[in-house]
Amino acid sequence: MRTKKRTVAMLLAGGQGSRLGVLTKKVAKPAIPFGGKYRIIDFPLSNCVNSGIDTVGVLTQYMPLDLNAYIGNGQPWDLDRNDGGVSVLPPYSRGANDEWYKGTANAIYQNMHFIERYDPEYVVILSGDHIYKMDYNAMIEYHEEKGASATIAALNVTLEEASRFGILNTNEDNKVYEFEEKPKHPKSTKASMGVYVFTWAKLKKYLEEDEADPTSSNDFGKNIIPNMLNAGEPLYTYEFAGYWKDVGTLQSLWEANMELLLEDSPVKLNDNTWKIYARNPNEPPVYNGPESEIKNSMVCEGSVINGKVEHSVIFYGVHIGEGAVIKDSVILPNSVIGDGAIVEYSIIGQETKVGKGARIGAAEEVAKAFCEPGKMTGYMAVLADEIKIGDGVIVKPGEMLDQDRV
Amino acid sequence: MKSTMGLLFAYQNDEQMKALTQKRALSSIPFGGRYRIVDFALSNLVNSGITKVGIITRDSYQSLMDHLGSGKEWDLSRKNGGMYLLPPFSQGGSGYVGTGVYRGKMEALLNAANFIRKSDAENVILTSADCIFNMDFRDVVDFHEEKEADITVIYHKAALEQKDNGETGTIYTVGEDGRILDVAINPSPALVKGEVNLGISQIVIGRGLLETLIAECASHNMYSLHRDVLQRRVNDLKIYGYEYDGYCAKIDSVASYFDANMDLLNEDIRKALFYTDRQIFTKIRDESPAIYRDGSNVKNSLVADGCIIEGTVENSVIFRGVRVRKGAVIRNSIVMQDCEIQAGSQLEYAIIDKDVVIRENRKLFGYKMYPMVLAKGSVV
Numbered sequence: 069m070r071t072k073k074r075t076v077a078m079l080l081a082g083g084q085g086s087r088l089g090v091l092t093k094k095v096a097k098p099a100i101p102f103g104g105k106y107r108i109i110d111f112p113l114s115n116c117v118n119s120g121i122d123t124v125g126v127l128t129q130y131m132p133l134d135l136n137a138y139i140g141n142g143q144p145w146d147l148d149r150n151d152g153g154v155s156v157l158p159p160y161s162r163g164a165n166d167e168w169y170k171g172t173a174n175a176i177y178q179n180m181h182f183i184e185r186y187d188p189e190y191v192v193i194l195s196g197d198h199i200y201k202m203d204y205n206a207m208i209e210y211h212e213e214k215g216a217s218a219t220i221a222a223l224n225v226t227l228e229e230a231s232r233f234g235i236l237n238t239n240e241d242n243k244v245y246e247f248e249e250k251p252k253h254p255k256s257t258k259a260s261m262g263v264y265v266f267t268w269a270k271l272k273k274y275l276e277e278d279e280a281d282p283t284s285s286n287d288f289g290k291n292i293i294p295n296m297l298n299a300g301e302p303l304y305t306y307e308f309a310g311y312w313k314d315v316g317t318l319q320s321l322w323e324a325n326m327e328l329l330l331e332d333s334p335v336k337l338n339d340n341t342w343k344i345y346a347r348n349p350n351e352p353p354v355y356n357g358p359e360s361e362i363k364n365s366m367v368c369e370g371s372v373i374n375g376k377v378e379h380s381v382i383f384y385g386v387h388i389g390e391g392a393v394i395k396d397s398v399i400l401p402n403s404v405i406g407d408g409a410i411v412e413y414s415i416i417g418q419e420t421k422v423g424k425g426a427r428i429g430a431a432e433e434v435a436k437a438f439c440e441p442g443k444m445t446g447y448m449a450v451l452a453d454e455i456k457i458g459d460g461v462i463v464k465p466g467e468m469l470d471q472d473r474v
Numbered sequence: 475m476k477s478t479m480g481l482l483f484a485y486q487n488d489e490q491m492k493a494l495t496q497k498r499a500l501s502s503i504p505f506g507g508r509y510r511i512v513d514f515a516l517s518n519l520v521n522s523g524i525t526k527v528g529i530i531t532r533d534s535y536q537s538l539m540d541h542l543g544s545g546k547e548w549d550l551s552r553k554n555g556g557m558y559l560l561p562p563f564s565q566g567g568s569g570y571v572g573t574g575v576y577r578g579k580m581e582a583l584l585n586a587a588n589f590i591r592k593s594d595a596e597n598v599i600l601t602s603a604d605c606i607f608n609m610d611f612r613d614v615v616d617f618h619e620e621k622e623a624d625i626t627v628i629y630h631k632a633a634l635e636q637k638d639n640g641e642t643g644t645i646y647t648v649g650e651d652g653r654i655l656d657v658a659i660n661p662s663p664a665l666v667k668g669e670v671n672l673g674i675s676q677i678v679i680g681r682g683l684l685e686t687l688i689a690e691c692a693s694h695n696m697y698s699l700h701r702d703v704l705q706r707r708v709n710d711l712k713i714y715g716y717e718y719d720g721y722c723a724k725i726d727s728v729a730s731y732f733d734a735n736m737d738l739l740n741e742d743i744r745k746a747l748f749y750t751d752r753q754i755f756t757k758i759r760d761e762s763p764a765i766y767r768d769g770s771n772v773k774n775s776l777v778a779d780g781c782i783i784e785g786t787v788e789n790s791v792i793f794r795g796v797r798v799r800k801g802a803v804i805r806n807s808i809v810m811q812d813c814e815i816q817a818g819s820q821l822e823y824a825i826i827d828k829d830v831v832i833r834e835n836r837k838l839f840g841y842k843m844y845p846m847v848l849a850k851g852s853v854v
Contacts (some may be wrong), residue, residue, distance in 0.1 A: 072531070331767070352744065353506070360773065363768050367777075
């Protein structure tokens with residue numbers, strides 16, 4: 069017999085993250101490397117385990133190979149369990165009805181049988197797009213206490229930012245009376261974080277009704293939440309006050325990496341009471357060469373640093389040549405920066421090779437003075453995974469390269 | 475390669491390591507920033523396609539057991555085969571065997587006799603956890619089968635060195651076809667000049683023969699693998715030697731431990747050990763990458779994950795989770811996990827075991843040949 073679970077978490081990891089440009093050419097957004105050794109998805113997965121949730125479905129769709137391999141049997145997050153654990157849930161064929169996930173709600177609808185196997189009281193819906201530490205269990209307790217059908221985690225944003233979010237208008241007791249998707253004139257600053265707790269019996273009913281409606285776009289924010297509100301279901305917000313970062317753009321991804329370097333960084337990665345787990349690269353310690361100079365930076369095991377690194381995040385397996393200078397940049401795993409190359413205010417993709425004496429990007433203030441910003445990159449230079457930049461080649465600020473330049 | 479199992483001796487040279495083996499066996503001494511010494515021998519077995527490994531322990535093996543866990547990091551947590559811990563157990567009447575004070579390897583193997591008998595492997599690799607090397611044993615087993623050898627010993631070319639306890643090791647005289655002609659145990663360095671064929675305690679032997687030899691030794695009160703088997707039987711068994719010409723450091727003293735760590739600062743040695751398709755596995759600790767703050771100045775050193783470096787580090791190996799505060803200077807030293815070196819303190823030629831705190835402005839200097847060893851958990 070299968071054990072009944074109080075809570076099942078469903079993690080929506082199918083998004084492409086198109087605003088991350090060339091970085092998501094081959095990998096889904098939740099699989100994007102972050103913070104020297106992590107991937108974005110490590111945060112919600114670790115949050116689940118740390119919150120005592122041991123049954124997690126990961127819904128994949130876009131470029132799932134890397135993500136599947138990364139999650140594996142879930143062992144790095146202690147999610148290799150006899151009962152429950154992590155399951156990767158791709159779209160599947162059902163006789164004549166082959167379909168992709170039409171929307172976030174449809175993705176859950178198509179996997180209702182997975183949830184039913186555990187007969188849960190609550191379902192937590194998460195996305196693989198954010199860097200944050202959160203105790204979902206405390207939120208579930210709050211949900212229980214309020215007798216809610218759905219509880220939506222909300223973050224207080226500024227009034228200017230509010231137009232970019234789904235905004236929750238609530239009474240004083242946090243009961244939601246209105247939900248507005250990206251309002252032009254926001255009435256409140258409570259932004260939805262895309263973290264939901266549902267009473268499963270309720271969610272099931274609304275998913276089935278939503279699926280029966282051919283005009284629906286099968287989305288939590290657009291359909292499920294408004295439908296529940298209209299039907300008079302008790303919906304509450306759960307206020308979250310900690311660090312939360314949407315890393316949906318190249319700029320915010322860069323910023324989130326740099327925030328790890330602050331002396332009092334809001335993301336404590338080594339906090340033993342709330343560890344963030346990752347699949348370990350198993351590489352020897354960082355070798356700092358005789359001429360190396362590293363200031364205000366994060367460097368992961370497996371790297372060899374022979375040059376100068378300042379205010380940067382260097383992932384595992386990166387090789388930085390003699391006389392090379394890395395400044396204000398993020399270098400993703402296993403890339404090679406040639407001798408004498410200069411990389412400033414850039415993101416370098418995985419396994420990319422930058423030739424000797426090449427010049428990638430420029431300091432932000434210089435770029436702003438002399439260059440045109442790129443559409444997605446702003447004044448950053450961004451190189452895709454697995455490309456080659458020849459010796460002495462220049463990549464200008466604002467450029468985003470997805471093929472070799474020699 | 476015919477089916478092969480591994481037996482790993484996890485307690486070699488414990489006595490030579492001073493404070494480092496106060497509470498642990500040599501095999502579980504931290505090494506190279508994030509490893510333990512045993513990781514090399516164990517990973518070599520796994521990387522050679524061996525999926526059944528017995529670990530023979532003697533005493534102080536709690537730290538080793540904690541490190542190995544279920545063996546999953548080495549992919550040895552398995553339904554078929556996997557890792558088996560073989561600590562000493564009482565054999566009733568047979569006295570000393572059960573107490574774990576093994577006089578020699580053959581006596582230790584008597585304790586593993588059941589484990590060996592129940593296996594269906596053709597060959598057994600006897601490996602010692604006191605070597606830092608990265609080797610594919612498949613080549614040796616192939617050689618062993620090709621020569622139709624009874625026993626194959628692995629040696630490397632090295633100059634003879636005398637340890638503090640007067641031992642120099644096992645030296646083989648090897649014939650042209652690889653046959654071992656003579657076995658010399660602890661010869662005086664005065665008698666042997668230049669490079670010799672020094673045994674590295676890695677041996678391939680048929681499983682059936684091993685069982686017979688264990689029984690024979692037990693019934694004749696013999697216990698030494700080198701003296702009572704290799705040396706005594708050199709003429710009536712077909713014993714062959716296989717030369718290993720890769721990097722190999724035997725850890726049998728504080729000085730050799732220190733030197734082997736410092737060897738990792740050499741790029742070629744690092745490449746030979748870590749950057750091959752045979753990974754060295756170890757227990758995972760889930761630390762974030764190291765952070766270097768503004769005052770950091772790190773040259774020719776290894777720094778593991780979880781460190782926060784604000785001071786100066788030169789020619790040193792810094793393990794996981796070490797905190798080097800502002801103005802601290804570490805030179806030619808090994809600092810193990812979770813130590814804190816406070817502001818203004820200086821270390822030179824020091825081996826600092828786990829969880830040590832060096833308070834502000836302390837100065838600790840050892841000497842190259844005699845590095846200072848600070849025991850686990852000390853506060854200076």
